[in-house]
Amino acid sequence: MEPSETRTEGNPAVVLAVILAALLQFLTTSLPALGIGDPIGSQSNAVRTLITPAGWAFSIWGPLFAGTIVFAIYQARPSQRTNALLLRIRLPAAGAFLGNAVWALYTQCFGLGVFSVAIIAATLACLIVIYRVFARWEPEFSTGERWCAVLPLSALAAWLTAATIVNIAATLLFYGVDGGEAAPLVSALVVLTGGIIACLALVRGRGNPLYAIVFLWALSAIFAAGGQRAEPVAIATGVAALLVIAGAVIGLRSAGLRRWFGG
16 A cells, blocks of 8 residues: 555545535435426436336435445444555545436436536446455455445446446437437347446456346346337347356356355
């Protein structure tokens, strides 16, 4: 650990930034109740594509937000201020939480457009940094690290991977690019691309099962919506799911479930 990194990420200001950003990300979603913007669900329905997940899938934001609050509290405990793992992920975690807040604010006010894609892509980039730290971390995770950091942030990374792909498709529709008669095939290719990306992430991420489970949740919701309207999308979600499972199995061969769940 470089001294400069310790001074930056071990700074109480960064610890506080994680807490504030974690709170801000879900407080921002309450703005429509105050008359500011429209609910994200309404904005999403306005540009619904064949790969937009079924509405029930978005209930996952409840556990995701709760998980980020758990992480924020955990990393702020005095006993964790110099935790080597947390020193590596505090700053990108704060960036990811802030990105969620900014994305929600923009989307509620302006809809799903090119800037919402840029915001969610930047947010995902922060989570990829964290995901790579988890993948390359050699010491065994402590119980607290495993359940208060690895679980919530891996789950958030998986959901944002799927959400970024969906956001791009919705943005294309927003600007009038819907694929016409080729829309089912184009949508199927997008889903397959997402499955390949997730598969590679799992192989390189040592089979992170938390990431796999959440990505499969997203695929099941796409199947329940667009998959019922277009056979190519249904087939693509099935193939993508198999790719995700294969990626997890291959990745776990070098790590094992014990790395992620303990015991």
